[in-house]
Amino acid sequence: MIMGSNFAENHPVGFRYVLRARDKGAKVIHVDPRFTRTSAMATHYVPMRSGTDIAFLGGLINYLIENEKYFKDYVLNYTNASFIVKEEYADTEDLDGIFSGYDPQTGTYDPSSWQYEREEPVKPDREPETLTEKIAFEKLAGKPKRDETLSHPRCVFQIIKKHYSRYTPEMVEKICGTPKEKFLEVAELLAETANPDKTSAFCYAMGWTQHTYGVQCIRAGAILQALLGSLGRPGGGILALRGHANVQGATDNPTLYHMLPGYLAAPSALKNHDTLEDYLKTETTPTGWWANYPKYMISLLKAWFGEAATADNDYGYHYLPKMLGNHSHYRMFEDAYKGIVKGMIVAGQNPAVGGQNARFHRKALANLDWLVVRDPFLIETATFWYEAPEVKNGEVKPEEIKTEVFFLPSAVFAETEGSFTNTSRLIQKKEKAVDPPGDCRSDLWFTYELGKRLKELYKDSTAERDWAIKNLTWDYEPEPDDRFKIHEPSEYKILKEINGYYTQTGEHVQGFAQLQDDGSTACGNWIYSGVMPDPNTNLAANRDGDDYVSLGWGFAWPANRRVLYNRASAKPDGTPWSERKKYVWWDANEEKWTGLDVPDFPAGKAPDSSAQADGIGLDAHSGADPFIMLPDGVIQLFAPLTDGPLPTHYEPPDSPVENLLYPKHPTNPAALYFPDLPENELHGLNNSDYPYVITTYRVTEHHLSGAMTRWLPWLAELMPELFLEMSPELANELGIKNKDYVTIETKRGKIEARALVTRRMRPLKVNGQVIHQVGMPIHWGYAGIVTGSVPNELTAIVADPNVTIHSSKAFTCNIKKGRLKEGVV
Structure with missing residues (x-):
């Protein structure tokens, strides 16, 4: 089942495997607001209103449970369905749309009532021998109480059954606009896979994530897969279709604001993280594999600070910066707007047009003291101070923008060594093809050279705060290569550090099982450990495929394992x-x-x-x-997140209808709002001034904000102009013909685009009301070979509370025939 993704157009290389499966008899279901090329290749297309994914998925959960079509043996043995939850827990069905523990003043939850009832803990009768054992012994809790008949009213199974009891096929039709018979067809097809001889897979992308309840969308899919018994089995699972070749690698190593490499938590001033031992006690789970947390954290610190990291100085832990709150992209730009953030290095993104409420992003950029932009082309973020729409129309003058902008041209992926890690956690080595032109340099080269210059700058400092820079391990000098004039930092040295080694001998570790908590091992990312088991072997370079599991092709973290949790097979x-x-x-x-x-x-x-x-x-x-x-x-069917232990249908902050399930709490009560930002007003629900649902998406010919594609003549010619897809019915209502200019408006901004009148967009009947949906790609801006209005000037900054991802897949707008007036932003 493909949902929240246009797999065929946005991941065409991966989609060939879907087509192979279809040709062998697999059913391919596409659930989407738009009829796309993925829909055309699917065996079943199912329409839905954008933003109602959890209602649809919740309906499937209800169908499996009510009709007893779930995989019973799997659910009983391999999930927490039998675990009993505390008596204090109250569900959204009890509290009209919120869970117990909600504080309306802060918009946050206290999850203490969502925990299991437990037996008395049994403490070990021996002394701990390692730091890992010491921490685990102190944190051991009793085993959860269970009811293996699944009949206890507070067992997870019964809680889920009650939670989704009103998500009936009829309710799904009313909320999602999905015809009941089509929904039931999907439910039956999935139910057929809930047995020992079959599995199903769910493929998703931004259509699930970019909502104020994005994480809960994915959790709903995981609950479904658990009920079907597909997790950990071949052909099953949930596949996150990553946005480009190395998104997975970027998060693994990481570019996440709240994580260290290998998904270790970033130290925080808001938690008990004062010392290394405090941090490890807070973050370590005593049971399960994460009991090894101290081994991975201490090995990481040894990789970063080398011989200077010792047990006496907490391995340099206290020199790591501590988070003071939410330091996500949007909070960072809010701080830039307020003058708290003074400078910024922008690499690999284009916030002047790519950020939600793009006009606000440009205001934030204009409030910086300095800005460094690294990109192959002179993108909008580098030119906002003289090319932005508000500058062109005279609203803002370049001399009023105090930001000093430095543009440093970067190389592209074919001009540097390295690796890609893709959706399946597969690390694949890539080789440099050519030198970058002129002054262009790779991100690797830039980062390494910047680090060298900082170390030189601080080498004589006696200030304690500079310890981390002075002692940072930073020896990745290039190795001679006569093929190129520009030599990259040593891929071998970097990968050795990531893989891990013994600090006394320098010998490579064979895998993460060899990492220790006593400083005897160093490892830059524990999940990648084993990719380079000896100096002459880079398993990411392996290219021995077999058309099935292909253990000889690349290296899949962890331990070259291709299916996670495969004991469940x-x-x-x-x-x-x-x-x-x-x-x-x-x-x-x-x-x-x-x-x-x-x-x-x-x-x-x-x-x-x-x-x-x-x-x-x-x-x-x-x-x-x-x-x-x-x-x-x-598997945790019931699991505490920031906004609740179970996925719940909430309407988007901008919605044309009320919430039929929870009218008292129609939108996610824990969502992150940004009320202090200028021109960031929401429409709310059922606002007649903005009657149409709009969703944003990508096309094959362009990439994200267009930074890598709108400057390329061939791609610019293939997709030259911004367009708005609309149904013939809506076009007829508004007197719009194909290729007419239209103006699209929200409270955040106005833009223009060409109308693309197509039956790919279809009106839906939602609770008796006809709802029109329109769609628009996000790739345009005011620079490059082809230019156009900035679609992200329409969107608001409002986010999921778990990971602060924005909500851009479902909001409302108004549409009028005709162009924007000259100079209107």
Whole structure:
């Protein structure tokens, strides 16, 4: 099932595998507001109103449970369905749209009532031998209480059943505008996969994430996959279709504001993170694989600070900056607008047109003291001070903008060494093809050279605050290569640090299982450990495929494992669920796990092994608990997030209708709002001034803000002009013909585009009301070979509370025939 993605057009290389599966008889379901090329290639297309994904997914959950069409053995053994939740918990069904623990003054939840009822903890009767054991022993809690009949009113299964009880096919039709018969067709097709012989996969992208409830959309998909029994099994799972070749690698290593490499938490002044031990006690989970957290954090600090990092100085931990709050993209630009952030290096993005409420982003850029822009082309973020619409029309004068802008031309991916990590966590080495032209330099070269200059600048400093710069390990000098004039920092040295090594000998570690918490190992990213097991082997360079699991092609983190949690591909007793889906199983003769993939389980742990009552790490799990990263070894159907323990249907902040399920709390009560920003007003619900639903998307010919494509003549010619897709019915109502200019307006701004009248957009009947949807690509701006209005001037800055992703897939607008007046922004 493809939902929240136009797979065929936005990920055409990956989509070939979907077509192969379809040709072999697989059903391909596309649920989307637009009929796209993905829809045309699917066996089933299902329309829906943009922004109602959770209502649709919740309806599927309800269908499986009410009709007892879920995979019962899988759900009972491999999920927390039987776990009993505290008596204090109250659901949205009890509280008209909010969960227990909500504070209306702060718009936040206290999740204490969402926890399990637990047995008394059993403390180990021995002294800890390592820091990892010491921390885990102190944090051990009792086992969750269970009801394996799944009948207890507070067991997770019954809570979910109650939570989604009103998400009926009829309600889905009223909320989503999806015809009931089409919804039921999808439900039946998915229900057919809830057995040992079949699996299903969900593929999603920005259509699920870019909402004020984006994380909960993904969780709803995960709950469905768990009920169907597809997680950890071949052909199953949830596939996040990443935006370009290395988004996965960028988050792994990371460019996330709240994470360190390998998804370790960034130190925060808002948590008990004062010392390294405080940090480790706060972040370490005593049961499951994350009990090894201290090994990964201390090895990371050793990789960064080398010999200077010792147990006596907390391995340099206290020199790491601590978060003071939400430092996401939008909060960062809010701080720039307020004068708190003074300078900015922008690399790999184009916020002047790519950021939501783009006009605000330009105001924030204009308030900086200095701005460095690194890009192959002179993009809008570099030229906003003299080319932006508000400058062109005289509203703002260049001399009034105090920002000093430095443009440093960058190389593109083919002009540098490195690797890509894609959707399937597959790390693949890439080679440099040519030198970049002129003064262009790669991001790797720039970052390394900047670090060298900073170290030189601070080398004689006696200030304690400069310790981290002075002691930063930064020896990645280029290795000679006669093929090129511009030599990149050593890929080998960087990858060795990422892989990990023994600090005394320099010998490479073979994998993350060898990392220690005593300073004897260094590792730049524990999940990548094993990619370079010796100086002469880079497994990311392997190119031995076999058209199936292909363990010899590249290196998939962790441990070259292609399917995560693949212990779930076998029954609790270790035998395959079926011969057709045989993948990883217990070999009783060899007394180990084996199969077609690297088993995601302790190799010698038998299926009938019991969990130790006082065990830490994986000793707390039985041999039938496949989900080793999770504290209890099973899927969390019910799991506390910032905005609740279960996905719930809320309307977008701009919506043409009321919330039929929760009229008292129609939008996400925990969403992040930015009321102090200029011209960021929301429309609210059922606002007749803005009656049309608008969604934004991408086209094959352009990339994101267009920074890499609108400067290329061939691509510019293929897709030269901004357009707005609308149905013939709406065009007829508004007197608009194909290719007419139209003006699109929200409270944030006005833009113009050509009308593209097409049956790909269809009116939907939502609770008896006809709702028109329109769609617009996001790729245009005021610079480059082809230019146009900035679509992101229409959008508001309002975000999901878990990860601060914006809401741009469903908002409302008004449309009028005709162009903007000359000079109107």
